Amino acid sequence: MTFLGAREHAQPRVLIVGAPFDRTSSFRSGSRHAPAAIRWASQSIETYSPVLRTGLEDAAVADGGDLELEHLTPEAAVDRVAERVGGMVGTIPLLIGGEHTITLGAVRSLAARYPDLAVLQVDAHADLRDAYEGRRICHATVMRRVLDRVPADRVVAVGIRAGTREEFALAETLRSVSRGLNIPADVWTWLQRSHVYITIDIDAVDPADAPGTGNPEPEGIASGELLAFVRRLRDLHVVGCDLVEVSPPFDPSGRTAVLAAVLIRECVLALSGPGPA
Numbered sequence: 001m002t003f004l005g006a007r008e009h010a011q012p013r014v015l016i017v018g019a020p021f022d023r024t025s026s027f028r029s030g031s032r033h034a035p036a037a038i039r040w041a042s043q044s045i046e047t048y049s050p051v052l053r054t055g056l057e058d059a060a061v062a063d064g065g066d067l068e069l070e071h072l073t074p075e076a077a078v079d080r081v082a083e084r085v086g087g088m089v090g091t092i093p094l095l096i097g098g099e100h101t102i103t104l105g106a107v108r109s110l111a112a113r114y115p116d117l118a119v120l121q122v123d124a125h126a127d128l129r130d131a132y133e134g135r136r137i138c139h140a141t142v143m144r145r146v147l148d149r150v151p152a153d154r155v156v157a158v159g160i161r162a163g164t165r166e167e168f169a170l171a172e173t174l175r176s177v178s179r180g181l182n183i184p185a186d187v188w189t190w191l192q193r194s195h196v197y198i199t200i201d202i203d204a205v206d207p208a209d210a211p212g213t214g215n216p217e218p219e220g221i222a223s224g225e226l227l228a229f230v231r232r233l234r235d236l237h238v239v240g241c242d243l244v245e246v247s248p249p250f251d252p253s254g255r256t257a258v259l260a261a262v263l264i265r266e267c268v269l270a271l272s273g274p275g276p277a
Contacts, residue, residue: 002063003096004042004265009062014268015091017084018066019098019242021077024138028214030247034257035066035096037248038264041257045265052231052269059272074101074137081105085240086112092271094264097244099214100127100139103199104146110197110240111149117239118154118194119146122181122226123201124217126163128170139214139245144170154194156187159204162217181221181229191236198233198241200226202260210259212251223259230263234270241267 003016018035025031048055067084069077082105085093095102100123111117121127121143128147132140147155152173158181160171171177176187183191203213206220233241246260 001036001039001043003039004045004047004056004261006056006061006063009060011060012062012091013060013272014094015062015064015088016094016096016264016268017064018096019069019081019102020066021069021072021097021102022099022214023072023077024074024101024135025099025214026133026138026140028247028250030249031097031099031214031245032070033248034098034246034260037254037257038096038246038260039063041254042261042265044258045261047265049266049269052266054269054273056265056268059268061268061272069098074135077101078105078108078137082109085109092238093240094267094271095242095244096264097242097246100142100199100201100244101137102244103242104137104142106240106242107146107197108149110195114195114239116154116194117150118156118191118196119150120191120196120198121155121157122159122199122204122229123157124159124162124203124220125201125215126157126160126167126171128163128167156183156191158183159221161219181225194237195239196236198238200230200241200243200263201245202243202256203245205259210256212247212249212256213245214247214250215245227263227266230266231270233267234273238271241271243267
């Protein structure tokens with residue numbers, strides 16, 4: 001099953017790739033099932049976006065299937081993602097996690113290609129621990145490891161409402177950090193001048209709208225707010241993105257997977273247009 005029936009495309013602008021990995025999940029594992037669940041859920045939604053006024057039939061998009069990650073160590077999984085993203089030239093990778101650790105592989109590869117890479121994080125958690133449960137590479141340290149590759153003043157974090165005292169102190173060194181989705185006008189203008197990688201952790205959304213995630217956090221953003229935010233990506237030079245931490249076993253209703261599928265559709269359509277000048 002492919003995402004919304006996406007067909008092979010000789011030169012896709014956006015290539016969807018599943019990254020079913022959740023080996024370091026510390027509370028509620030299950031995000032390895034997300035790529036399959038989100039593709040399944042996509043069969044229930046339309047290919048057309050009435051807001052963006054375009055549909056997937058007009059987009060140069062393909063589904064590249066899943067990476068084989070299940071039995072790998074976190075380090076090896078990051079390497080595998082980096083290798084896959086590194087092989088995509090002229091194509092925007094859109095990764096479906098899987099836990100947040102996969103982001104590091106994509107950022108590592110794209111930071112080597114784009115010296116001006118900016119990272120836009122949408123997340124409930126800061127993910128800035130240096131180590132967690134004895135691991136330096138895991139879902140709770142992913143943004144700290146991103147800072148090993150991308151300077152702090154090239155990282156923007158929104159939706160952040162959970163973390164340790166030390167994480168919030170480190171977050172103050174980022175270009176911008178906020179609890180909501182508001183990005184200052186000068187920071188948005190700066191993002192428009194950069195190549196941008198965006199990582200979306202579904203737990204940024206309030207658990208009332210997205211209960212199927214490993215570490216739900218109250219007082220989150222509304223699903224409609226995030227959808228509107230994703231549609232603004234057409235104004236940025238996005239070179240890669242991911243959606244992570246959907247955990248289907250913890251949402252029997254399937255509404256988290258459906259929301260993720262709609263987010264991916266809107267993301268694909270936003271990125272498939274001509275983009276900013």
